[in-house]
Amino acid sequence: MTSHGDAQENKSTGGQTLSIITPHTESIRQEIGLKFSNWYQERFKENIKLDWRNVGGSSDTIRFIRSEFTAKPNGIGLDILFGCGVDPYFDLKNEKLLEHCLLSEDILAPIPADNQGTLLRDPDGFWYGVTIATFGILNNLRVQEYNHLLQPKSWKDLALPELHDWVAISDPRNSGSMYTMMEVILQGYGWEEGWRILTGMAANSTSIGRYATDAPRLTALGNTASGICIDFYGFTQVNAHGKTNMIFTIPEDFSILSPDCIAILKGTEHLQEAQRFIEFVLSDDGQKLWMFPVGTSEGPVRSALLRMPIRKDLYSRYPQYSPVQNSPFHESNTVNGNTNSIFTLDNDLAYKRRDLVCGLIGA
Incomplete structure (x- = not known):
């Protein structure tokens, strides 16, 4: 289930270990892991290690989580689900397999609650969109x-x-x-x-x-x-x-628009660290990784991630780095004359x- 090398993608040693199950590619895991490790050390003066778990694509990931919770209903030794689109998050919330994650207004303010009727984050705070696809x-x-x-x-x-x-x-x-x-x-x-x-x-x-x-x-x-x-x-x-x-x-x-989401899994033993990881991926620093090119001071080190960040403000603040010609967050649309x-x-x-x-x- 685990690629043990993934757990060493961060340079930090000691401290807590956060286990994240995800279908994301190795390049995304490496870039997010490196940036988060540095961000965490600078902010909290502590080291943290990320133990990435990859069991295949989105369907395989959700199937594995459900299977594990069937055998261990109080917790499965995993802290975070990162990726798999949005649909599984509705089901996992209804099945009470997610932990509540309350974020500050400073983090949430640049992230629209919805777009054209599509939820981009859970109104109850159980899951959050990180990037969007269209x-x-x-x-x-x-x-x-x-x-x-x-x-x-x-x-x-x-x-x-x-x-x-x-x-x-x-x-x-x-x-x-x-x-x-x-x-x-x-x-x-x-x-x-x-x-x-x-x-x-x-x-x-x-x-x-x-x-x-x-x-x-x-x-x-x-x-x-x-x-x-x-x-x-x-x-x-x-x-x-x-x-x-x-x-x-x-x-x-x-x-x-369809968000690609993140959530804390039920029974985590690292609730504070998991919440901090979600704060990071939704922060200015974390969101720029998806948009900025390789070689920029705030961008990825090795691989362009080529995703659209969910923070609306980045498209107007950094149009030169936007992967799209116009913002995905349309203020208005005209369809059939309406x-x-x-x-x-x-x-x-x-x-x-x-x-x-x-x-x-x-x-």
């Missing part, structure tokens, strides 16, 4: 400039006839994220208008990629000018090729009609 448009600025193409800034722009042969999409039958993006369009614009946009996007595509990574890859290669993708795939290409060549745009018409329309994806509807939608797209 979908959008990867634009190749050089290709657009050379070919005198408009830069699409909304989903409906991708269906404009002047972008014929310049749009990249992938097959939703092979990609959950691609299907979700198409459901966003269908639900946001309605069935008829949504299909008009989707068919226009398909008509503008030279080919439909097999995998979700195909659309951003073809865009980065210059085979197309714009491709739709999940934010991380877009950020990866922007980081590789530079902001003067590539940019990831959150559609202006509407988008959905300003300030709140859009929340109906996951049940998306699940029920997936075969129908995928069949129509593949036809």
